[in-house]
Amino acid sequence: MSDAITAVLDVVTETAPDVRAGLTGRREYETDENPSGEQMLAADIHADQLIEDRLLAIDAVASYASEERDDIVEADDGGHLHVACDPLDGSSNLKSNNVMGTIVAIYDEPLPAAGKHLKAAAYVLYGPITNMVVARDGEVKEYVIDSEARSASKSASGEGSDPRADAERRVVDDDVTLPDDPVVYGFGGRVPDWPDDFASYVDDVEQELKLRYGGAMIGDVSQVLEYGGIFAYPALESAPNGKLRLQFEGNPIGYIIECAGGRSSDGTQSLLEVEPTELHQRVPVHVGNEDLVDRLETALAE
Secondary structure (H helix, E strand, O other): OHHHHHHHHHHHHHHHHHHHHOOOOOOOEEEEEOOOOOEEEHHHHHHHHHHHHHHOOOOOEEEEEEOOOOOOEEOOOOOOEEEEEEEEEOHHHHOOOOOEEEEEEEEOOOOOOOHHHEEEEEEEEEOOOEEEEEEEOOEEEEEEEEOOHHHHHHHHHOOOOOHHHHOEEEEEEOOOOOOOOOOEEEEOOOHHHOOHHHHHHHHHHOOOOEEOOOOOHHHHHHHHHHHOEEEEEOOOOOOOOOOOEHHHHHHHHHHHHHHOOOEEEOOOOOHHHOOOOOOOOEOOEEEEOHHHHHHHHHHHHO
């Protein structure tokens, strides 16, 4: 299974430069909505199609599901891994040229699956540089995805130039852990829509931490991993289950944060313990340093 998981991560690495390059010229909204009722950009559809085609070409991948499509896509020839993907998290940021990412969850059970069935999770962040964070076997590593150095080397040697073959990930931190002294917080949803218990918790936290919220969950989570702190998209008065999806966002991000020494919670328990009922199920998401998440659960229980 180890080689199969590596194959999935390799394909995500190789596809990331193509997803990033495909952002240019795809800022327009499509007429269709995704299964969550959100308008899709042309970039969402492009990224989803690239990732689906390439992941399903791996023999070990049995199925693929994403935020952008209603149903699970089954591979023709068996396989034992099931991949859930948010192809372009934060795609609404494309209009304003802000950060976006790709999130991938690798399960060993058919979807929808609980987080306890995750074998690995990863995200790619399209920031000033393209980096990739991978959680696997209880450890978290950070990589830079480099698609230029190898291209230059191959060009000099006279070899062909397949952009996917040229992309490689290079380790920059082989033991990512949340810092002990948290610095940042970021919370989604409209403030008037926050329940009173969550709003009271925010009043306390904002006296201790610096606000960092950019409108793309993956960018905000990356800040938490780097500086310590907490990110949440909580239950709202108008949406008791919040906005984020368990399979595509809650589980993989919860897994990454927990492997990095933090905690995840839906408000009462680890996100990885939530039993799924449907593919596009929403869940309140709170992730970060253990003490901050403990305090949040206590506040929500009062």
